[in-house]
Each structure stands twice: as structure tokens, then as C-alpha cells.
Amino acid sequence: GQNIDQPTEMTATEGAIVQINCTYQTSGFNGLFWYQQHAGEAPTFLSYNVLDGLEEKGRFSSFLSRSKGYSYLLLKELQMKDSASYLCAVREDSSGSARQLTFGSGTQLTVLP
Amino acid sequence: DADVTQTPRNRITKTGKRIMLECSQTKGHDRMYWYRQDPGLGLQLIYYSFDVKDINKGEISDGYSVSRQAQAKFSLSLESAIPNQTALYFCATGAGANTGELFFGEGSRLTVL
Secondary structure, eight states, X not given: OXXXXXXXXXXXXXXXXXXXXXXXXXXXXXXXXXXXXXXXSOXXXXXXXXXXXXXXXXXXXXXEETTTTEEEEEEOSOOGGGOEEEEXXXXXXXXXXXXXXXXXXXXXXXXXX | OOSEEEEOSEEXXXXXXXXXXXXXXXXXXXXXXXXXXXXXXXXXXXXXXXXXXXXXXXXXXTTXXXXXXXXXXXXXXXXXXXXXXXXXXXXXXXXXXXXOOEEEOOOEEEEEX
């Protein structure tokens, strides 16, 4: 089984940088994913980490430390449209094809002007 | 047009009624999933299917059933709806075993009175 923890809410100012943390416990790790979900909309894929280190994609970066069971999503140059819920999801390594994603409860980010 | 389409988008029903939520996709993906989302609980996996002949239970399958009528269609049924099944339901597709990127439908909001 898996246990995924992330803060419930965060607030930041337009133009600033914000870091959303995610910690996880799993019996077998096979990748960590970040999704963005605007209110009333479907989640959309942001990033994927399977090896330790930083993955950068434009204003968004995601970091992974497998030994610490820790990831963060870094959002730079915040814009009002970045106000959304950010979901951390872990894929567990298992035999066969049963590699499913388990989602955290999400971090609701509010960007203030 | 959306790649993953869910119908209905909103439904209000009464306790004990049978409800079917339908999902169709044009992405050509083999893998399809049904999740429910409750406030503060993130996305929970109900059922998933890797092809037409493959159906698997997720974390919270009790009270639900599914049917994979074709590669492009995956429906979720509540045989006898109860109020605690009031939630936002998402269908998603995935391309394969080694990718965790999921593509979500726009969601079906179900209210059971």
C-alpha cells in the first residue's frame, strides 16, 4: 500500500516562486507524477519523475529523492491562472501489469495579486 | 471535441436507483480507468481495464460494476445508488504500462438523494 502526504492549502503572490512538497511511503516505487486540476475541471498531467533529480519544464520543475520518499513541484513566476489544486501521484512497482497510480489529496494553491 | 467524453455530466438520482455513467475515448488507448473524487480525499480508483477482456478492481470497487464494451468504451454502474456515492466521477485513459500519464474526461457529478 501507499501513503501520500501533501499540504492541503498554500497561498502565494503573483510573480513569486512556490514549492509544493509531497512525501510518500510505498512498498515499491515506480514513478512520481504531478497533475494540475482547476476547479470543476479534469486533472491534467504536469510532470513525471522516476530517477532522482530535477526535471524542468518551463515555469514548472519537479524534484525527486527516492531515498527520502520526497518530491516537490516548483512553480516560478506565478500567474493568476496557476491557482489550482496540485495532485501528487505515486506509481507502485508490482508484478504483472498492475502498476496503478495512487493520488494524494491535493494541494490547493491560491495565487494572490 | 474532447478526447475522453463522459455522459452524463451531471445527474441527480434517488437512493436505490440504478445509474450508469458512460465513457468513450478517441485516443486509441487500451487502458481505461474510473476514479471518484471527494473533497479532501483526492482521486480514488474504482475499476480499471487494460483491454476488452480485462477488468480489475481498484481501491473502492464495492457498490460499483463496470463494462468494457469496446476498446473505446468503458461504463460504470451503480446497481443501487446510496447517498455516500455522491461524488465527482472521472474516467481516464492511459497509453501503456510504462507511462503514468493519464488523460481524464471532464467528470460526471452524481448526487444521490
